Amino acid sequence: MSALAEAVIDLGAITSNVRTIASVTDTELMAVVKADAFGHGAVPVARAALCAGAGWLGVTSAAEALALRRAGITAPTLSWLHRPDDDFGKLITAGVDIGVSTTTHLRAVADAAHRLGVPAMVQLKADTGLSRNGAGWNDWPELVGWARKYEREGGVRVRGVWSHLADADIPGSPALARQVAAFEEALGFARSAGLDPDLVHLANSAAALSAPRSRFDLCRIGLALYGVDPFGQAGPGEFGLRAALTLRTTVVNVKRVPAGTGVSYGPEYVTKAPTTLALLPLGYADGVTRAAEGRASVWLGGRRCPIVGRIAMDQCVVDAGELPVTIGDPVVVFGADGGDDAAPTVAEWARWAGTNPHEILTGIGARVARDHLHERTQVS
Structure with missing residues (x-):
């Protein structure tokens, strides 16, 4: 490999996961490819997901949506987080649906549509309990009223009404039922005001797999x-999902050291016995987070070996014990398998770091090369 490390993305796993989730949900699916598809590469992942049957793409920003369009991807796309002074004309011209949560944003979108002489496709977001984006109940009637006004005038078309769940990943959470009820109330109000959205969606990945009442017309899978x-x-897990990304590198230095040897800065780690130390050219700039120090391990020489000492910006040290390690030996930081007799998973790294898998995946740095397997380019 030319880079010091690479993330190998199996696009066959992406297509398999779309089909697996589709078999559970029996609804339309939106493949969420924000943050460069969680570090997997937005364009190839989008194409793979569409090829597998996903009908929509979801992104956070205008820049992400327009990058998909520049790549020739014309599939229905929702972009949902914007500043009110964004250039909404570009999104309208590109045929991107715009998520709207405030009247300020709605007016800006309608103004851009008026200047273009083309109606904007918008999807109104209600805040049903996440207290993040979306219009709360006090603001929802005004947002709906203005949306209906602009729709009658031909400036916008309200294609969707949607919201986001707070803790669907906690089995049996009573908050999920409350949010579904709040969403149904918000949707009912919108319809009573004269809106007729084609697309109603609430479910994220966890809800898509476990909460049928939340599925409505579409599930957003991230x-x-x-x-x-x-x-x-x-x-x-029980759903048969296949991890798509493997982060791997090679050993770039090996040294045999006696007991009492300090490792990395501090040192905060000192060897207790003679051992072999293997140097990896990956550090926190590449996504190997310092928050996992003292707990993380990698797959080297057919077994898990602990990362020891402080993780530096560009490198970290593995205690290989008595393994016959040599320069150039392959290392898997995390991969598709799991269990004590296989490479660590991204979920394990998240647990070691006290975070979620999303942060581990999106934290993989730009200098880590991406290698996409089974890439297809014919679907747009």
Whole structure:
């Protein structure tokens, strides 16, 4: 490999996951490819997901949506997080649906549509309990009223009404039922005001797999698309998802050291016995987070070996014990398998770091090369 490390993305796993989730949900699916498809590569992942039957793509920003269009991907796409002074004309011209949560944003979208003489496709977001984006109940009537006004005038078309769940990944959470009820109330109000959305959606990955009442017309799949169990299982879960990304590198230095040898800065780790140390050219700039120090391991020489000492920006040290390690030996930081006799999973790394798999995946740095397997380019 030319790079010091690479993330190998199996697009066959992406297509398999779309089909697996589709078999459970029996609804339309939106493949969420924001943040460069959780570090997997937005364009190839989008094409793979569409090829497998996903009908929509979801992104956070205008820049992400327009990058898909520049790549020739014309599939229905929703972009949902914007500043009110964004150039909405570009999104309208590109045929991208615009998520709207405030009247300020709605007016800006309608103004852009008026200047173009083309109606904007918008999807109104209600806040049903996440307290993040979306219009709360006090603001929802005004947002709906203005949307209906602009729709009658021909400036916008309200294609969708949607919201986002707070804790669908917690089995049996009473908040999920409350949010579904709140969403149904918001939807009923919108319809009573004269709106007739084609697309109603609430479910994320966890809800798509476990909460039928939340599925409505479409499910937005993010983490599950990439083969990670949204309920936090360290290995393959009951749904048959396949992890799509393997982060791997090679050993670039090896040294045999005696007991009492300090390793890395501090040192905070000192060897207790003679051992072999293997240097890996990956550090926190590449996504090997310092938050996992003292707990993380990698797959080297047919077994798990711990990362020891402080993780630096560009490198980290593995205690290989008595393994016959040599320069150039392959290392898997995390991969598609799981269990004590296989490479660590991204879910395990998340647990070691006290975070979620999303942060581990999106934290893989730009200098880590991406290698896409089974890439297809014919679907747009």
